[in-house]
Amino acid sequence: MRLLLVEDNERLAQALVEMLSLDGHGVDHAVVISEAREFASTVSYDLILLDIMLPDGDGRDFLQELRQSARDVPVIVLTARSEVSDRVSVLDLGADDYLVKPFEFTELEARCRAILRRRGGAATNIKRIGNVEFDLLGGVLKTESTRVELRNRELRLFEVFAANQDVILSKSKLVDRIFAGDEDVSENAIEVYVGRLRKHLRGSTVEIITVRGLGYRMTSA
Amino acid sequence: MNIQGSIYRRLMLQLVGSAAILAAILFLLFQSFARQLAVESQDTTLQASASAILESVSVQQGQVVADIPYAALAMLGNVSDDRVFYQISLGTEVLTGYEDLPRSLDDTSWTAKYRGDPIRLVKVSRSLPINGSLTTIAVTVAQTQDGLAQKLGEISRTAILIGLIFFAVATILAVWAARSSVRPLNIVAAAVSRRGPADLRPVTTPVPSEMAPLTQALNAFIARLDRSLSQSEDFIAEAAHRVRTPLATVRAQAEVTLRRVDKEENRVALKQMIRAVDESSRAAGQLLDHAMVAFRTDHLERSKLDLRAIIKEIVERQTPIADLKDIEFVQTTAPDCIVLGDTILIQNALTNIIDNAVKYSPHETVITVTLERKGAEVVLTVADQGPGFEADNIDALTDRFARGTNVGQTVGSGLGLTIANEVVKAHNGTLTLTQNTKGSGACVTLSLPA
Numbered sequence: 001m002r003l004l005l006v007e008d009n010e011r012l013a014q015a016l017v018e019m020l021s022l023d024g025h026g027v028d029h030a031v032v033i034s035e036a037r038e039f040a041s042t043v044s045y046d047l048i049l050l051d052i053m054l055p056d057g058d059g060r061d062f063l064q065e066l067r068q069s070a071r072d073v074p075v076i077v078l079t080a081r082s083e084v085s086d087r088v089s090v091l092d093l094g095a096d097d098y099l100v101k102p103f104e105f106t107e108l109e110a111r112c113r114a115i116l117r118r119r120g121g122a123a124t125n126i127k128r129i130g131n132v133e134f135d136l137l138g139g140v141l142k143t144e145s146t147r148v149e150l151r152n153r154e155l156r157l158f159e160v161f162a163a164n165q166d167v168i169l170s171k172s173k174l175v176d177r178i179f180a181g182d183e184d185v186s187e188n189a190i191e192v193y194v195g196r197l198r199k200h201l202r203g204s205t206v207e208i209i210t211v212r213g214l215g216y217r218m219t220s221a
Numbered sequence: 222m223n224i225q226g227s228i229y230r231r232l233m234l235q236l237v238g239s240a241a242i243l244a245a246i247l248f249l250l251f252q253s254f255a256r257q258l259a260v261e262s263q264d265t266t267l268q269a270s271a272s273a274i275l276e277s278v279s280v281q282q283g284q285v286v287a288d289i290p291y292a293a294l295a296m297l298g299n300v301s302d303d304r305v306f307y308q309i310s311l312g313t314e315v316l317t318g319y320e321d322l323p324r325s326l327d328d329t330s331w332t333a334k335y336r337g338d339p340i341r342l343v344k345v346s347r348s349l350p351i352n353g354s355l356t357t358i359a360v361t362v363a364q365t366q367d368g369l370a371q372k373l374g375e376i377s378r379t380a381i382l383i384g385l386i387f388f389a390v391a392t393i394l395a396v397w398a399a400r401s402s403v404r405p406l407n408i409v410a411a412a413v414s415r416r417g418p419a420d421l422r423p424v425t426t427p428v429p430s431e432m433a434p435l436t437q438a439l440n441a442f443i444a445r446l447d448r449s450l451s452q453s454e455d456f457i458a459e460a461a462h463r464v465r466t467p468l469a470t471v472r473a474q475a476e477v478t479l480r481r482v483d484k485e486e487n488r489v490a491l492k493q494m495i496r497a498v499d500e501s502s503r504a505a506g507q508l509l510d511h512a513m514v515a516f517r518t519d520h521l522e523r524s525k526l527d528l529r530a531i532i533k534e535i536v537e538r539q540t541p542i543a544d545l546k547d548i549e550f551v552q553t554t555a556p557d558c559i560v561l562g563d564t565i566l567i568q569n570a571l572t573n574i575i576d577n578a579v580k581y582s583p584h585e586t587v588i589t590v591t592l593e594r595k596g597a598e599v600v601l602t603v604a605d606q607g608p609g610f611e612a613d614n615i616d617a618l619t620d621r622f623a624r625g626t627n628v629g630q631t632v633g634s635g636l637g638l639t640i641a642n643e644v645v646k647a648h649n650g651t652l653t654l655t656q657n658t659k660g661s662g663a664c665v666t667l668s669l670p671a
Contacts, residue, residue: 015473102469
């Protein structure tokens with residue numbers, strides 16, 4: 001996915017860019033509205049993450065500008081203001097969703113995914129691994145003979161594996177990725193989901209291998 | 222001067238009181254004038270009568286002869302049944318008439334008491350030469366005052382009637398005057414009190430010049446209030462922004478770092494850090510919401526709300542979060558669920574209830590949202606398959622900062638249900654916490670008058 005992040009707080013932006021990049025997304029970062037305007041007019045983005053309070057103006061004005069120019073790119077507003085009236089006003093201006101800072105990264109991901117799914121995802125979101133076809137937005141896993149709709153957690157786990165092929169991933173890291181921060185789960189919980197994925201992948205050339213004492217690794221032939 | 226109480230009543234009392242005093246004065250003046258006129262007319266008659274008698278007195282051969290003309294006494298008898306007395310005296314000697322009639326030294330008219338009745342007397346005199354010397358002949362004619370009293374009684378009744386009519390007319394005018402003086406006050410009062418809580422426009426109702434300073438002061442006050450409200454709103458928004466932005470930075474950085482580090486103790490520390498950030502940001506958000514709710518419940522801005530649409534919107538927004546835990550929403554909503562309420566408050570309350578259900582639900586469970594019309598009430602039920610409420614503190618959960626002991630690791634401020642409960646109460650509804658009857662879990666039931 002190609003994303004534009006408009007955020008004036010450097011450190012927050014840096015962290016978000018890093019997280020999004022780790023997941024394999026291409027991210028451009030604009031600090032001010034004028035910069036964002038330039039980016040948006042030259043690159044076709046899948047999604048824009050837009051802060052409201054920016055040094056050279058109100059993010060909502062930029063949002064309005066986008067909508068008036070008939071560019072239908074999905075926008076998620078990142079706001080530090082929690083008042084209901086503010087939230088309503090950004091949705092009225094044509095934002096697809098909003099997140100109140102501070103937010104959980106998994107929530108950001110979940111909202112991005114939900115919007116893209118709602119908007120009808122592009123074909124580019126279909127990934128091939130081995131002989132498996134993986135529709136990231138639809139959450140569908142196709143092998144030569146089977147078609148499975150993954151549940152949300154299975155999907156996210158598969159996504160993590162797919163973005164880190166041939167890399168050993170520890171159970172604790174996988175737990176971080178698919179459970180909410182305040183959920184009290186043991187690392188063994190991940191075994192249930194790995195088990196389910198293995199079942200879905202049965203008969204394909206993609207395999208999730210247990211690396212004793214270290215975690216799991218996904219390989220494809 | 223006591224400035225409390227009704228201006229209208231005071232004005233009325235003053236005007237009607239003045240009218241009463243004026244009516245009384247009018248009555249007294251009228252009566253005394255009438256009495257004076259009556260007495261004068263009696264005096265004139267008595268004078269005429271006495272003069273006629275005096276004219277008839279002559280001296281014939283040294284003898285005083287009085288030939289009292291009939292008309293002289295008859296003119297007195299015409300008036301009424303009053304008795305008439307007379308006396309003719311020569312010097313100090315009474316020649317004829319009533320000897321014991323009160324006397325006066327000069328020619329005059331006066332009132333005296335005679336045989337138990339008040340009488341009016343007139344004395345006239347002239348000098349006659351008798352036997353070569355001038356001697357004074359005096360005639361006194363008197364009349365009782367029954368006729369006068371009767372006439373005065375009639376006049377008094379007329380005077381009372383006139384006084385009463387005057388009083389009645391004055392009272393009607395007083396009511397009209399008082400009403401029309403107070404009307405501009407009432408118009409301004411109505412214009413100000415009819416306003417919604419958020420209406421801080423200046424008062425533009427036309428007012429009389431005496432009230433202009435008051436409305437000017439009121440408008441200045443409204444402008445100050447407006448300024449200070451928007452300042453404090455800006456301040457809260459700014460404060461939230463200042464707090465939330467660095468918290469967001471810390472959280473994001475901690476999450477990035479968590480992905481990089483492997484050492485278990487570092488990971489635990491980072492997770493605790495993230496948790497602390499979540500707790501403080503959630504608490505800050507809920508405190509702001511709670512303050513907003515407390516403010517708005519005092520001045521509800523009611524409008525017709527379609528609960529079905531609101532629920533649908535909230536559920537839609539919570540779905541990505543629920544998806545993260547593979548929680549499924551099952552919605553059953555009836556179409557005719559319209560309530561009269563404050564949209565921001567109701568949205569806030571419902572969000573809190575549904576957000577709670579998502580937070581406390583284990584993964585791969587179902588949250589059932591049912592909205593139905595039950596008679597004169599709209600009933601929303603949100604049931605989850607989480608740990609449920611503990612039976613022994615179920616009533617305390619709507620208290621401020623109260624949380625169940627079975628919440629585990631879930632981040633919360635203890636204000637969510639408090640906010641929901643306060644909002645529901647302000648809308649004359651009820652919030653009931655029970656155990657989910659279908660299996661385990663919590664069930665929140667909210668009813669609002671339709």
